[in-house]
Amino acid sequence: MHASRPNLAHSDRYSLPEMAAESRDAASSLPSRPTAGRCPSCGSPLLLRFLDLRDLPIHTATVLSSRSEAVAIPRANLRLDVCKACGLISNSAFDAPRHDYSASYEEIQFFSPRFRAYAAELAAQLVERHALAGRDVFEIGSGRGDFLTELVSRTGGRGVAVDPSYRDGDLASEFVGRISVDKAFFAAEQVPPNAGAIVCRHTLEHVHDVATFVREVRAGLDRSSGAVALFEVPDTRPVLEEGAFWDLYYEHCSYFTPGSLARAFRAAGLVPSRLERTFDDQYIFITAATGDGGPSEPLPEEETAAEVVALAERFSAAFDEARRHWQDRLGAARGRAARTVIWGAGSKGVGFLSMLGVADEVDYAIDVNPGKQGMFMPGTGHEIASPDRLADRPPDLVVVMNPVYVDEIARDLARRGIETELVTVAGDSTAVAGRS
Ligand SMILES: [Zn+2]
DSSP: OOOOOOOOOOOOOOHHHHHHHHHHHHHHHHOOOOOOTSSSSTTOOOOEEEEEEEEEESSSOBBSHHHHHHHHHOOEEEEEEEETTOOOOEEOOOOOOGGGGGGGOOGGGGGGGHHHHHHHHHHHHHHHTTTTTSEEEESOTTTHHHHHHHEEEEEEEOEEOOOTOOOOOOOTTTTTEEEEEEEOOOOOGGSSSTTEEEEEOOOOOSOOOHHHHHHHHHHHHHTTTTTTEEEEEOOOHHHHHHOGGGGTTOOOOOEEHHHHHHHHHHTTTEEEEEEEETTTEEEEEEEEHHHHHSSSOTTTOOOOOHHHHHHHHHHHHHHHHHHHHHHHHHHHHHHHTOOOOEEEEEEEHHHHHHHHOTTTSSSSEEEEHHHHHHOOOOOTTTEEGGGGGTTTTSSSSSEESSSGGGHHHHHHHHHHTTTTEETTTSSSSEEEOOOO
């Protein structure tokens, strides 16, 4: 289950009686399983298996309160197929109806100033671009409501959300009176008639039956005049190019590229109008709306399915090379009795450690999220510590799990007077000289 979170005052939730009944139904209906042997987005049987990994932790965004529980977390397989027709990559070993989605979302990033600034800027841009002032916003997979708060603070309207991992009291918003979150899976009937947008960030990669889900989004858009779908997912292209094994997790069952994302929307009768790469090109942001029924032309940012297949075919070699590089590097550091820590105990950190199968090559993980400190990472069971711990015995090597935060971390280490080598998981290295 989750790390404990800051205790937040929770006042009355927005009261929508007619919605509450529908939400209960939605909560009881579990996500569907796509047809075996078929692409979950376009239905094609032309699938190419390019990766088969066994016994990965089924949850990577969670932390455990003891090392023994962390090591004992259930495991499952990752069998990645790429669709030759649309380019979607999917884990055919994923078990959607039985997956515990309550442990799936990541809130960690809102502890980073860099991420908060990104979210605020994105929210401002969306409100202006889509004239959302005075309208409601519906969000699928809202977590604690951090992003919905950014939106609602600018629209003046209501925020309505669904998230199966939501727990009473989670809402981290000064706008509690205007935001309601239901612990439920998404159903079109939950979208309020005045919604100007259906927002869904970092959730679609957890959806296995992509076609059914996006059709439901279309039905949700049909309930409100002029509403747009605003979706953000990780971009899988850099993962494939760099052999970034730390970005593959069991609970991410669908892996998108700009082209396969746009094609999934188009297949559901939606018209993608914009495809952007965001957050240092780690994410893809798509804007789509219901069309007039006619086919829409591909956007210039869309790569072809054949291009994704080519990347997937090369991935295996890149994956082996990246894994060998880190096994050698961490093994050599241990041989010199050097102390190594990783920075980031979220999914990337769990993926990195469990796919390398490392143990004492890495001392512990640093995380700025106070809810994770003192807890243990699923899979390898590494302890998670606050950055304050670094001063006790400064490490020789710090491996940063998300390169986006490397400057933020370098400044933090320098402020603490810690001299160390700082290297990102992608291999970019800098020395931190400490306070001068
Ligand atoms: Zn397909």
